[in-house]
Amino acid sequence: MQATELALLSTGQMQQADAMTIAAGRPGIVLMERAGAAVAAAALARSAEGAAITVVCGPGNNGGDGFVAARILRERGRQVRVLLHGRLEALTGDAAAASARWDGPILPLARIREAPGYLFIDALFGAGLTRALAGEAAAAVAFMNETGRPIIAVDVPSGVSGDTGQVDGIAVKASETVTFFRLKPGHLLLPGRSLCGHVSLSDIGILPEAAAGAATFRNDVGLWRDVWPRHGLDTHKFRRGAVAVVAGGVAGVGAPRLSARAALRIGAGLATILCEPAALMAHAARGPDALMQRSAADAAALTAFLDDPRVSAVLAGPALGLGERGAELVGAIAGCATPAVLDADALTLLARAPGGAAALLAGRRAACVLTPHEGEFQRLFGGEAGIAKERSKLERARKAARRCGAIVVYKGADTVVAAPDGRAAINTTGGPALATAGSGDVLAGLICGLLAQGMPAFEASCAAAWLHGRAGERLGIGLIADDLPEAIPALMRETLPV
Ligand SMILES: NC(=O)C1=CN([C@@H]2O[C@H](COP(=O)(O)OP(=O)(O)OC[C@H]3O[C@@H](n4cnc5c(N)ncnc54)[C@H](O)[C@@H]3O)[C@@H](O)[C@H]2O)[C@@H](O)CC1
Ligand SMILES: Nc1ncnc2c1ncn2[C@@H]1O[C@H](COP(=O)(O)OP(=O)(O)O)[C@@H](O)[C@H]1O
Ligand SMILES: [K+]
CATH class of the missing domain: 3.40.1190.20 (Ribokinase)
Incomplete structure (x- = not known):
């Protein structure tokens, strides 16, 4: 593996990489579709046809990835239930577009306890996490963790800082984390690393040049x-x-x-x-x-x-x-x-x-x-x-x-x-x-x-x-x-x- 592929990007650098790719003519929704598809592929590999999957979506683009994954999983014969933290009308940009492509029911997050499902997809918060999880979000994460069912985290387990690997309060304990383009320091630093489970990296079409200036690497x-x-x-x-x-x-x-x-x-x-x-x-x-x-x-x-x-x-x-x-x-x-x-x-x-x-x-x-x-x-x-x-x-x-x-x-x-x-x-x-x-x-x-x-x-x-x-x-x-x-x-x- 070459040094550029070992590059780790901070959440800020990752946002820049996204922006650079979008500015070069690849729309954000295309990146989100690829991200969601990678998450769906991971969930398909872990579930049989007809299995019940609960997708927990947050208010930002991490939630957008979740909506894409939900749609693909339903098309592939899984029983998918979507829960949303916050109001649907509050979604903007690519996340709003992704949610519009999901035509099934959208339940409030508080209903997470009704039927856990076989597998969870954690699309609550990703690179945009700015503070400790609280209230309904924290309760939902606690519930997911308590069920002992597999959890696939989108980008990072919700509650883990992508930059530091630190957790303020509570975080998802994932079985698997599907992330995009390059890993972040939080995937490797503790306690983040121990909450990610198996980490897989998906190429969603972000320009490789976007990692050229990185100064942080996975040691290999x-x-x-x-x-x-x-x-x-x-x-x-x-x-x-x-x-x-x-x-x-x-x-x-x-x-x-x-x-x-x-x-x-x-x-x-x-x-x-x-x-x-x-x-x-x-x-x-x-x-x-x-x-x-x-x-x-x-x-x-x-x-x-x-x-x-x-x-x-x-x-x-x-x-x-x-x-x-x-x-x-x-x-x-x-x-x-x-x-x-x-x-x-x-x-x-x-x-x-x-x-x-x-x-x-x-x-x-x-x-x-x-x-x-x-x-x-x-x-x-x-x-x-x-x-x-x-x-x-x-x-x-x-x-x-x-x-x-x-x-x-x-x-x-x-x-x-x-x-x-x-x-x-x-x-x-x-x-x-x-x-x-x-x-x-x-x-x-x-x-x-x-x-x-x-x-x-x-x-x-x-x-x-x-x-x-x-x-x-x-x-x-x-x-x-x-x-x-x-x-x-x-x-x-x-x-x-x-
Ligand atoms: N074009 C892009 O930028 C792409 C982004 N992608 C996804 O987008 C994610 C980043 O999206 P966003 O920047 O929208 O960030 P997030 O979706 O992680 O969350 C941002 C939202 O959550 C709120 N928030 C942050 N911490 C909170 C807390 N503790 N409690 C309650 N609300 C909180 C913020 O105010 C903001 O509204 C990535 O992790 C990745 O999953 C992928 O779709 C690939 C393409
Ligand atoms: N749980 C662990 N996982 C991986 N490496 C570890 C672990 N615990 C200790 N190490 C490594 O073992 C070494 C211990 O070094 P140090 O604390 O100086 O021990 P000592 O003084 O006994 O030689 C360090 O390189 C540290 O990174
Ligand atoms: K997440």
Whole structure:
């Protein structure tokens, strides 16, 4: 899939895309007929001839799609009942035209309880949702959800914001969502994603150029395949990339080793642990033999190591420790010219720095990736009103990235990767099996391993998040973080054939 097909459009961009297509000579009612037909096709696939289907229409164009679907479904032998929220005379434009083509009865929404029907079509609200559902609409949604019957949502489940995936109050819990042209962020961000059910995308004739300027993407291979590191026959270990993983003391030997192992498994040529002198023996006693260890007591030692131009990326954070040495080393990384990944303790230390992360990173001369989970994100940016006030995880990540001049990988079940230039991607691979100690350390190592191989930081972060998620899916519940790096080579062979 190409990057343009991975584009996600906000509801505003979607309206512009509609308007652009209509202005180019394709009438709105034609788009609505196609949208309604796609919804009807989904309902036909889920119901037998004679099945009872209830179509719940709202006051805007989402309702218009519902009227079209109702007409087609009745023509195809389904028993269709149409309910309308609001007055028929209040419908305007394409929705009014679509309702006029439906010549069956139209019942008020309040009668939804009379006969649930086998299947619901939710055409109450789509991209035009502006506030929480209330009154009759909220009651109807509660009833649909309670029946346990399948619900096909038109565009987005009513009550879910297409932009943020957030729900104020109540929303439809759909079995399936039929949307048009391109997905919206709300289909992928939580809780929206969990309310959409299976999402299908229908081409209703909107001009593909309408998505050309998109800066938000679903994270998939097409987004980064072209810049995936490829190594020629003449490569050697340093050309493959050398990673430095800054570690702490004896109590935290495992976490940085998970990161370093992940960096090697994703293709870096060399990985060296730089630990407190007291921890050197503990590291030396552990595998794999491919991993190297050196002691780095202070910033001077770290800087001397990073000054070697063959070291192509550095990672700090996992079990680094929150003491003076840690703070000093994070400061040294902020000032160095080596691409860096800062995770875990390094993020807490950044948040504690005078002026916060943005101040410390202001002078950075090379790419930097921050990988906060929710708690770390709050620590870093919770005090910044401009970021914290954003309702969308996508926009919070984007603003944080701009503020710090760094790639921000805002982790969770709906990980968002954002770049300072405004690009952002939402990751959907992964699952609950990844909620296990050390899983984040592996992700940070994967990113660092790709950075070391010269992959641009945004794409490296997206690729690592995607592969990490796929590895989690493949291994399933019961995986431990140590398993994740080992699953990466096979996944790379399958998804990125040379
Ligand atoms: N030409 C187009 O623009 C196309 C639009 N399409 C459909 O049109 C939809 C967007 O249509 P609209 O922009 O008319 O928006 P909606 O149909 O989502 O709803 C808009 C109406 O609902 C009201 N409203 C919003 N939130 C409410 C709430 N919580 N409680 C009560 N009323 C509320 C608004 O004031 C407005 O009157 C898309 O989701 C899609 O289904 C498709 O037909 C494809 C073509
Ligand atoms: N429910 C989930 N679905 C998908 N990914 C998840 C889920 N829970 C956690 N993850 C992923 O697992 C990783 C956990 O990282 P983190 O919270 O830093 O854990 P740790 O500190 O134990 O390494 C992140 O990449 C996160 O996106
Ligand atoms: K809807």
